[in-house]
Amino acid sequence: MKGRFIVFEGIDGSGKKTMCSHTEKLLTGKGLTIHRYEYPDYKSPWGAIIHEFLHGKIELDVGVQFLTYATDIIKDQAHMKTHLEQGWVISDRYITSTVAFQCAHGFPLEQAREFMKIFSFLKPDIIFFLKVNPETGKERKKAQKGNLDRHEAATGFLKEVNHMYHLLMDEGFLIRKWIEIDASRDLQQVTARITSEIENIIRD
Incomplete structure (x- = not known):
């Protein structure tokens, strides 16, 4: 079976990591090889810069922000291509996240x-x-980790990010197949919807 590439997008606290883990478990249970990516990649030099920025230790103008986040993703493109030849790829954020934020x-x-x-x-x-609305996302992240970074704490900014995601989805940015999931719903409902969509991809 040809490898597929699945991306989960959304603001902080939307449940991306949870759904990535669910999808990985679902697919490995079907005997598929899975490779996971997560951005920012804080182990990379660019991810380290992003970490400093998010925690207020350095300031970056918006152009440098864009290039730093994008380079963190570009560095993995060759590996990702190889992994798609070997199995499926699941990514928690992608270049679409860079554009939205x-x-x-x-x-x-x-x-x-x-x-x-x-x-x-x-x-x-x-x-x-x-x-998910920023207030809900913020509450989830606070319960999860306590202290919030500059993006996680900025409710007004995250509303604008959600707006950007809708613009990208409506124009079919990068690909046409965007699926919006109401991540404020019960976890079982969100998981069931994701499972249904993944099963459709497998059948295709």
Whole structure:
């Protein structure tokens, strides 16, 4: 079976990591080889810079933010391509996250589109947008980790990020197949919806 590429997007506290783990368990249970990615990749040099930025230790203008987040993803493209030849890839955030967050910060969307033309990013088979309001996401992250980084704590900013995600989804940014999931619903309901969509991909 040809490897598939699944991306989970959404603001902080939307349940991306939980759904990535659920999807991995579902697919490995069917005997498939799974490779997982998560962005930012805090083990990378670019991820380390992002960590410093998110925790207020350094400041980056919006252009540098965009390039740093994007480079953190570009570095993995060759490995990701190999992994897709070997099995399935699941990613917690992707370049679509960079565009949503940094354009919400003020990076011009048209420049982001031009950037995408220069770098041929691997295209996912499906992008799940886990939609949750910032207040709910903030409460979840606070319960999970206590202290919040600058993005997790910025309710107004996260509302703008959600708006950017809707713009990207409506225009079919990167791919046409975006599926919006109401991530504020009961975990079992969200999991059931994801399972149904993944089963459809397997049948295809």
